[in-house]
Amino acid sequence: MRLSNLKILETTKVPSVIIVAIIFNIAIFILIQQLVSNEHTLNLNLSDLNPVKLIRLQQKPEQPKQKKEIDEIEPPPLEKPPPPPKMAEPQIEKPQPMESRLSPPDINMPLSLSGTPYLGNFSKNALKATPRSKPSKPNIDINVVPTYRIQPIYPLRALRSGIQGMVTVEFIIAIDGSVKNPVIIKSKPPKIFDSAVLKAISKWKYNPDMIDGKPVEKKAHQDVKFKLKR
Template identity: 35%
Template sequence: MRYLVSFFIAVFITLALFWGMQSLIQSGDGQLSEPAKGNVLDFVRLKTEQAVEKKQRKPQKPQKPKEPPPPLNSPKMDQSNAQAQTGNFDFGADIEADLNLSGGLSLGSSDGEYLPIVKVSPVYPRRALSRGIEGYVIVEFTVTKSGTVSTPIVINAKPEGIFDRAAMDAALKFKYKPRVVNGEAVEVAGVQNKISFQISG
């Protein structure tokens, strides 16, 4: 009996739900079909035409220099590159008995004696510089066909053994215009050069 009553109640509730849904559907159809109330405004932006201005640029003329450029300095012989290492001290490399021009210069032809082009002063030895030692070295060497110096030897030095190495190192950096005989460069042996080491404040 209990199950029978529950069945009828469930059937009644189900029918009531179906009836309620049907009424909602019918009432909603009329609302969807009605036209929307109110006014709708559409905004459309119009782009204004802008005139493009063309500017013609003319290249500017370069300004004339107020002062003329300085004249170019002619290259000089490299007499010393070691003064920066010796502070305020000065030393000289005196050239004596270096130019053996007994044959003279042949200006009218390609022949001629050797001529010095670059003379490099030696580096003053630190030990001698700190002790205030001065002196000189006479170096003898050979001027090659290419104008370089080869086989330097010390002929005389005062004091002995202090400035020998510095003098020979400097002599190896000398450059010469080689001697030309009958149109060909020849070696010149026995060229002597006296290099003096002097300190001046």
């Protein structure tokens, strides 16, 4: 019985396959027909359309971009700073020499001295006194001629005020001819010329007295006059 059933199934199976194949072929045929009709319709529609002219615009050739020339801006030259102003050198006015109103002090020296030989005229050159004989008694020489002297400086106060005067100084002539212990014994006007005379006369030199061939000290007076040229 089973075998009979199988045979029935096999006989029924074959026609169903054929039916399916026929249906499939019909479907394909319909599909092809549909595609062909659609293509024909599309061609008709395209023929009715006005052709669209495409105008192609010619693009201008791109001009090369001009490079912007960048001018190199040179910095302005640095101005040299002006030289510093020259400092005006202070002009020191040289003191104008005062008109030589000053005359060397007049040193009053007589031409002959008591108890001494004649000395001759006084000159700038030193005069050497001749040795004297032994005196009978000590004496003071007045206005002895020095072998070296410097002029006293005229005091500025007296020069400005036009003051004249005279100073008498006493001192000791040492055995070496130098001046020792100068002392003002008279001055007119007082104390105006004293300092100048003492400072100068302390540097004077004399010839000492000679006794038995040996130098001895002696006292002396000297008058110093201060006069202005008129």
